[in-house]
Amino acid sequence: MTTLSIPAHAPGRIDVFSLDLPAAEAKRLLEDADALADLLGARPDPAQVETFDTAVLGDLGLAGYLVEGMGVAAEDVAPHSADLGNISHAVVVRAAGFGGRAVTLTPRPPLNHVVTLTEENARIDLTPLRSAGAEGHVPPPDVPPAAGPRISRWLWLCVALAALLLIASVLPVFVSF
Secondary structure, three states: OOOEEEOOOOOOEEEEEEEOOOHHHHHHHHOOHHHHHHHHOOOOOHHHEEEEEHHHHHHHHHHHHHHHOOOEOHHHHHHHHHHHHOOOEEEEEEHHHHOOOOEEEOOOOOEEEEEEEEEOOOOOOOOOOOOHHHOOOOOOOOOOOOOOOOOOHHHHHHHHHHHHHHHHHHHHHHHOO
């Protein structure tokens, strides 16, 4: 039995598996997270696992998907292109799916490990920008001058309402005389 040790915090690690089953059985298994966890020997976060029939990738193929869709270097995928091209049902597991914990996978048939790859690090260009807009000057905001103290409309409304209530309560007393 094959075992795969995934170290804690393995950034960018991607393990690719093939699922060797007839289409109907593979489809059922690919939709069942518990059965898939049983075949892997560990339960990854479902958000970090991709399971699919490679026919949906069309001309791109699994190798192209790993390069274009997952950011693996083309030169890392190239030696495995033939093996990847023979997979009809793929399971792609990112090491991030184990929450930074070290894990040992024990994949068992019909799940077979094909290759372990690593995503390329994002290329960051730290070349300074050469534009007047990149100077870092931010103009002060247009703030209107502060107005003197004002009594809000709500306060005037409350005063007027209170006056009307006072008049309404006192008026019957004067009318009765």
